[in-house]
Amino acid sequence: MTSPARPKTFAPLAARGPAAARRVVDVGATVACHVAAAAVILPLALIVWHLVRMGLAGLTPAFFLHLPKPVGETGGGMANAIAGTALLVTIGAALAVPIGVGAGLFLAEHGDGRLGGLVRTTADVLGGVPSIVVGVAAYSLVVVPMGRFSALAGGVALGFIMLPTIVRSTEEMVRLVPRSYREAALALGAPRWRMIHDVVLPAAAPGIVTAILLGTARAAGETAPLLFTALGSRFWSLALDRPIASLPVYIFDYARAPYDDWNRQAWSAALVLLLLVTFVSALVRLTARRVPRRAF
Amino acid sequence: MTVELPAERPAGPAPRVGPAATVPAPAVERAATMRGDHIAAPVRLATVGFDLFYGTLHAVRDVTLEIASNSVTAIIGPSGCGKSTLLRAFNRMNDLIAGVRTRGEVRVSGRNILEPTTDVVELRRRVGMVFQRPNPFPKSIFDNVVFGLRLLGIRNRGELEARCEDSLRRAALWDEVRDRLDRSALQLSGGQQQRLCIARCLAVEPEVILMDEPASALDPTATARVEELVLELKQRYTIVVVTHNMQQAARISDRTAFLLSGSLVEYGETAGIFTSPREKLTEDYITGRFG
Numbered sequence: 007m008t009s010p011a012r013p014k015t016f017a018p019l020a021a022r023g024p025a026a027a028r029r030v031v032d033v034g035a036t037v038a039c040h041v042a043a044a045a046v047i048l049p050l051a052l053i054v055w056h057l058v059r060m061g062l063a064g065l066t067p068a069f070f071l072h073l074p075k076p077v078g079e080t081g082g083g084m085a086n087a088i089a090g091t092a093l094l095v096t097i098g099a100a101l102a103v104p105i106g107v108g109a110g111l112f113l114a115e116h117g118d119g120r121l122g123g124l125v126r127t128t129a130d131v132l133g134g135v136p137s138i139v140v141g142v143a144a145y146s147l148v149v150v151p152m153g154r155f156s157a158l159a160g161g162v163a164l165g166f167i168m169l170p171t172i173v174r175s176t177e178e179m180v181r182l183v184p185r186s187y188r189e190a191a192l193a194l195g196a197p198r199w200r201m202i203h204d205v206v207l208p209a210a211a212p213g214i215v216t217a218i219l220l221g222t223a224r225a226a227g228e229t230a231p232l233l234f235t236a237l238g239s240r241f242w243s244l245a246l247d248r249p250i251a252s253l254p255v256y257i258f259d260y261a262r263a264p265y266d267d268w269n270r271q272a273w274s275a276a277l278v279l280l281l282l283v284t285f286v287s288a289l290v291r292l293t294a295r296r297v298p299r300r301a302f
Numbered sequence: 303m304t305v306e307l308p309a310e311r312p313a314g315p316a317p318r319v320g321p322a323a324t325v326p327a328p329a330v331e332r333a334a335t336m337r338g339d340h341i342a343a344p345v346r347l348a349t350v351g352f353d354l355f356y357g358t359l360h361a362v363r364d365v366t367l368e369i370a371s372n373s374v375t376a377i378i379g380p381s382g383c384g385k386s387t388l389l390r391a392f393n394r395m396n397d398l399i400a401g402v403r404t405r406g407e408v409r410v411s412g413r414n415i416l417e418p419t420t421d422v423v424e425l426r427r428r429v430g431m432v433f434q435r436p437n438p439f440p441k442s443i444f445d446n447v448v449f450g451l452r453l454l455g456i457r458n459r460g461e462l463e464a465r466c467e468d469s470l471r472r473a474a475l476w477d478e479v480r481d482r483l484d485r486s487a488l489q490l491s492g493g494q495q496q497r498l499c500i501a502r503c504l505a506v507e508p509e510v511i512l513m514d515e516p517a518s519a520l521d522p523t524a525t526a527r528v529e530e531l532v533l534e535l536k537q538r539y540t541i542v543v544v545t546h547n548m549q550q551a552a553r554i555s556d557r558t559a560f561l562l563s564g565s566l567v568e569y570g571e572t573a574g575i576f577t578s579p580r581e582k583l584t585e586d587y588i589t590g591r592f593g
Contacts, residue, residue: 193503195423204452
């Protein structure tokens with residue numbers, strides 16, 4: 007035996023003093039976790055700070071109210087792009103929310119069969135499709151048959167972007183509703199559809215709203231799917247069958263333009279886009295939180 | 303309306319579903335026992351040669367018993383003996399589990415509810431259920447109590463409010479919640495939540511209340527309140543309680559059924575079961591020798 011002789015008795019554990027090594031590990035791990043948490047916040051903080059620094063000066067009333075000036079003139083605003091982005095996201099959500107929530111509900115309630123597996127895989131694959139490819143698909147589906155670029159085509163492309171997030175998150179949220187709620191409803195004589203409508207959906211609603219917001223927020227910032235669907239426009243238009251301006255496309259165009267004034271406006275547009283998404287999310291979350299509190 | 307039970311399994315229609323495996327049925331000497339010592343009151347619930355399978359697992363084996371109306375019947379037995387499954391047969395909650403097959407009969411007020419023509423929604427209104435863990439909906443107290451009423455299409459505010467108060471009073475909860483009916487039910491204590499669930503169940507005017515270990519998630523004070531409530535409620539309802547707490551069964555039930563490995567070992571007056579059980583297995587179980 008190479009090991010030293012084993013002592014017959016051990017000193018009592020209480021007498022072994024402070025475990026210095028354990029404390030070091032404890033402190034080290036705590037610090038590491040805090041650093042990791044800070045590292046998560048850092049990118050967003052940097053983005054916000056940078057956008058505010060570069061874009062705040064350009065946020066004049068004119069930026070929100072005026073149309074872009076012709077090339078070569080300074081000034082002007084992006085009223086058409088702000089309205090355009092709002093319209094495109096609304097079209098996308100109008101298409102993707104009913105289908106996405108419906109499909110998510112189907113997956114959670116009946117999704118164990120073959121069709122469920124197919125839908126789930128399709129949604130996952132769709133979520134992995136590069137956004138430029140989504141743009142091409144919307145181009146061939148809408149732009150080619152219509153014969154021109156349009157807000158509708160852009161909305162369809164954004165709808166494709168939102169759909170997978172909404173489907174899979176809705177499924178997760180509905181599955182999280184405790185089985186006991188379902189049993190309680192059924193035991194009171196609720197038909198299945200009433201159970202889903204009266205108990206499951208309200209219980210899952212805050213989560214579903216978050217899912218929709220995640221999908222919409224992502225779509226609001228997409229540029230690639232809009233390049234050959236909504237195209238862009240320098241004029242005021244809310245017509246569904248005409249090309250339409252949007253903030254991401256403006257940022258894309260203005261940021262690489264050789265004019266300082268346009269670059270400055272690109273920064274401001276980016277800041278507006280960020281504020282828009284944040285504002286809408288906050289608004290929806292506040293209202294969603296209030297709904298279940300409703301007194302009888 | 304007394305249901306006359308045949309002494310043997312009915313020889314009539316073949317088993318509705320399930321394998322044709324014959325279940326050993328020592329029915330002759332048991333038949334008398336399983337009638338609960340000559341029930342005088344009308345029989346509300348009954349099973350006749352009832353078997354239930356989860357896939358290949360034979361969870362309830364050839365159970366025949368009669369349950370009198372306006373009484374409390376306790377089903378006791380060790381974990382996994384099939385007592386909850388048997389309870390859930392009376393409102394067909396087992397339908398929710400995939401791969402469940404049954405044979406034999408389960409009768410509610412004389413009708414075999416395993417018939418495919420049974421209106422399960424109506425059955426579950428008549429045969430209410432209270433679960434092991436209090437499961438109020440994440441809605442207001444009021445919305446919880448009137449949930450079943452709204453399912454029945456009652457929209458009239460005044461009627462809903464009157465029935466809500468009535469149910470809460472019967473569940474001995476009204477005085478505690480009367481001035482906060484619009485608050486979330488999830489803010490109530492566990493014992494209050496369970497009484498709320500009982501009120502919610504009473505609101506739809508059931509004939510039978512099935513309780514699946516209704517007090518096992520509650521502290522002793524709340525348990526005592528629920529037990530008192532059960533004793534009050536039996537004036538109007540037929541109550542079946544599954545419990546693994548033998549003292550509780552002794553305190554609240556009129557009759558006790560002892561289930562082991564899916565088979566009904568003994569069924570009779572609670573006093574008799576606990577003082578002079580006829581079966582050795584029952585005696586071993588209630589004296590704590592196993593289970």
